[in-house]
Amino acid sequence: MKLADRYNRVNIITAIIILLITGVIYYVVIHFIFTEKLDRDLAVEENEIKQYVSTYRKLPLPASFLDQQVQYKQLDKNANGSRFFRNTTFFNAKENEAEPGRSLVTTILQGDKLYEVTITKSRLEADDLVRIILLITLGVTCLLLASLILINRFFLNRLWQPFYFILQQMKAFNLIKMSEIELNATKVDEFQELNIAAVQMASSVRQDYKELRSFTDNASHEMMTPLAVINSKLDSLLQAGPISEQQGLLLNDIYIAINRLTKLNQSLLLLTKIENKLISDLQRVDISELVDEKCRQFQEIFNESNLKVNVDLQSCEVEMSRYLAEILLNNLLANAIKYNRTNGFITINLRAGILEIINPGKEFALTEQHFDRFFKSAASEGMGLGLAIIKQICALYNFSVSYSFLEGNHCFTIVFKN
Amino acid sequence: MKILIVEDELPLLESILSYFSEVGNICETASTYSSAYEKINLYDYDCILLDLGLPDGEGLNVLKELKKLKKNDGVLIISARHSLDDKLAGLDLGADDYLVKPFHLSELKARVSAIVRRKKFDGSNVITFNEITVDLSNMETSVNGNLLTLTKKEYDLLIYFLSNKGKVVTKSAIAEHLWGDDIDISDDFDFIYTHIKNLRKKFIEAGANDYLQSVYGIGYKFATV
Numbered sequence: 294m295k296l297a298d299r300y301n302r303v304n305i306i307t308a309i310i311i312l313l314i315t316g317v318i319y320y321v322v323i324h325f326i327f328t329e330k331l332d333r334d335l336a337v338e339e340n341e342i343k344q345y346v347s348t349y350r351k352l353p354l355p356a357s358f359l360d361q362q363v364q365y366k367q368l369d370k371n372a373n374g375s376r377f378f379r380n381t382t383f384f385n386a387k388e389n390e391a392e393p394g395r396s397l398v399t400t401i402l403q404g405d406k407l408y409e410v411t412i413t414k415s416r417l418e419a420d421d422l423v424r425i426i427l428l429i430t431l432g433v434t435c436l437l438l439a440s441l442i443l444i445n446r447f448f449l450n451r452l453w454q455p456f457y458f459i460l461q462q463m464k465a466f467n468l469i470k471m472s473e474i475e476l477n478a479t480k481v482d483e484f485q486e487l488n489i490a491a492v493q494m495a496s497s498v499r500q501d502y503k504e505l506r507s508f509t510d511n512a513s514h515e516m517m518t519p520l521a522v523i524n525s526k527l528d529s530l531l532q533a534g535p536i537s538e539q540q541g542l543l544l545n546d547i548y549i550a551i552n553r554l555t556k557l558n559q560s561l562l563l564l565t566k567i568e569n570k571l572i573s574d575l576q577r578v579d580i581s582e583l584v585d586e587k588c589r590q591f592q593e594i595f596n597e598s599n600l601k602v603n604v605d606l607q608s609c610e611v612e613m614s615r616y617l618a619e620i621l622l623n624n625l626l627a628n629a630i631k632y633n634r635t636n637g638f639i640t641i642n643l644r645a646g647i648l649e650i651i652n653p654g655k656e657f658a659l660t661e662q663h664f665d666r667f668f669k670s671a672a673s674e675g676m677g678l679g680l681a682i683i684k685q686i687c688a689l690y691n692f693s694v695s696y697s698f699l700e701g702n703h704c705f706t707i708v709f710k711n
Numbered sequence: 712m713k714i715l716i717v718e719d720e721l722p723l724l725e726s727i728l729s730y731f732s733e734v735g736n737i738c739e740t741a742s743t744y745s746s747a748y749e750k751i752n753l754y755d756y757d758c759i760l761l762d763l764g765l766p767d768g769e770g771l772n773v774l775k776e777l778k779k780l781k782k783n784d785g786v787l788i789i790s791a792r793h794s795l796d797d798k799l800a801g802l803d804l805g806a807d808d809y810l811v812k813p814f815h816l817s818e819l820k821a822r823v824s825a826i827v828r829r830k831k832f833d834g835s836n837v838i839t840f841n842e843i844t845v846d847l848s849n850m851e852t853s854v855n856g857n858l859l860t861l862t863k864k865e866y867d868l869l870i871y872f873l874s875n876k877g878k879v880v881t882k883s884a885i886a887e888h889l890w891g892d893d894i895d896i897s898d899d900f901d902f903i904y905t906h907i908k909n910l911r912k913k914f915i916e917a918g919a920n921d922y923l924q925s926v927y928g929i930g931y932k933f934a935t936v
Binding site: 515517518520521522523524525526528529531532536537538540541542544545548549551552555590591593594596597 | 730879
């Protein structure tokens with residue numbers, strides 16, 4: 294729901310409630326005042342009749358005026374005389390119709406006769422007035438609502454233009470392209486502040502991004518150089534002279550450790566790069582071609598491990614970095630080889646943009662945890678980064694990667710969709 | 712061949728220098744941008760090993776300078792930066808190859824030899840080692856003049872050994888050279904053994920001496936005994 298709509302809704306509901314309450318109060322108060330006035334008029338009439346009786350010692354004629362009727366009724370002498378007001382009907386003789394009326398019923402003693410006097414006046418005018426006031430209130434309510442809606446539609450929309458503009462700019466902001474935020478001049482303080490804040494945020498993000506980039510670069514440089522020195526020294530040591538079998542084994546272990554350290558460092562840097570979207574060589578990559586290429590590359594290793602490889606490929610072009618595509622396939626295939634059974638098989642299917650890699654493995658399924666960094670099963674001899682890298686690459690391009698364990702077979706499925 | 716090694720990490724510089732020092736090679740070194748700049752202006756080299764991160768200047772500028780001087784020296788960039796942008800920029804500026812640290816000295820030697828061979832190509836691109844002759848232009852190997860049929864991997868392996876003759880080459884260096892450094896399957900690299908065995912068998916059957924020596928668990932050496 295838009296801010297303006299929300300604000301408008303609150304406004305309209307409040308306006309309706311307040312106007313209704315005001316209407317009710319108007320109605321009650323005005324009704325009360327008119328009744329009060331009618332009652333006073335009736336009391337004045339009563340007074341006049343009483344004075345007439347005391348002056349002339351007789352009752353005035355039961356008179357019927359335009360808006361007033363007086364009736365007498367003789368009461369039993371011992372009856373209790375009471376005085377009260379009540380709402381009745383008033384028969385308008387001229388119009389020949391009944392109207393709402395108000396009566397004062399009182400008693401008067403003329404000589405030794407007790408009369409009940411009923412003075413009735415029409416309430417029609419008062420009621421009309423109340424109705425008119427109600428109508429006016431309703432009219433004002435409708436007018437107010439209509440103007441609120443119009444303001445929202447035309448004025449508020451225009452008022453919010455600078456906001457939508459800056460929002461558009463922020464959505465289009467692309468860190469990798471180092472895009473700039475354009476500004477539209479506005480006289481509204483809030484929007485001016487928003488503009489300034491957006492520009493500042495963009496520039497600080499750009500700055501952080503640059504620093505991160507150089508950090509990644511520096512970290513790589515700083516760690517790789519000592520590794521390069523160790524590696525070159527080992528290579529030199531090998532050339533230094535005849536070595537014994539024991540020295541050979543020791544050197545081999547050092548080589549293996551250095552190799553793993555290098556791979557670990559490369560993998561961590563790669564993960565950081567992918568996470569920070571520092572790899573941007575987007576191009577069309579034919580996954581089926583790449584799988585073919587990788588199969589040729591891994592051929593000796595398949596043979597060495599006595600693995601039967603079944604490949605069924607349909608062409609599938611994907612927009613991604615070729616470098617990452619290769620790493621993705623390398624990791625998937627490396628896992629399928631490493632965690633296979635002796636004389637096992639690897640099935641690679643690529644159909645309708647869905648890549649499946651199936652291999653028989655140890656009798657347990659992988660869990661979601663295996664995709665976490667540095668998590669590995671007891672039997673694993675890797676570093677625990679392979680699956681994390683697969684997951685990260687897929688996340689970068691919105692590919693879905695899923696794993697299932699069926700009848701002792703591990704199956705990785707990647708849906709390329711972009 | 713005449714080589715200039717531009718590298719600010721002195722221990723690494725020394726290792727490269729000692730690996731490349733052999734009869735017929737002249738190696739010079741520079742550990743700063745300014746000394747490298749001076750040397751490329753004064754002399755011609757068959758190949759320049761260029762580290763990109765120098766303390767007093769960007770290594771890529773050496774490439775620009777070479778271009779300006781219209782020199783045809785081969786250039787191999789060695790960088791700790793595994794960055795695609797750097798690689799492309801270097802190759803665009805006329806570098807011949809790009810090697811990421813850490814690397815095996817044998818790989819470096821193989822690549823430098825390849826660059827020098829390409830640069831010096833004058834119709835007879837042939838490597839000769841005693842009775843073994845390899846014609847690189849048509850990828851033909853012969854022993855005492857008799858043609859030998861080698862697979863692609865065996866041929867690559869032979870060239871690698873010939874570039875590093877007399878040196879111990881580790882199994883991991885061979886595996887990375889033949890299959891790329893993405894190969895991360897197992898630590899023992901036993902799968903290269905088949906290729907070594909086949910290569911040796913073919914040479915012995917063709918009447919060549921057995922130059923391939925196994926060095927305890929670690930690698931191989933191609934040398935006259």
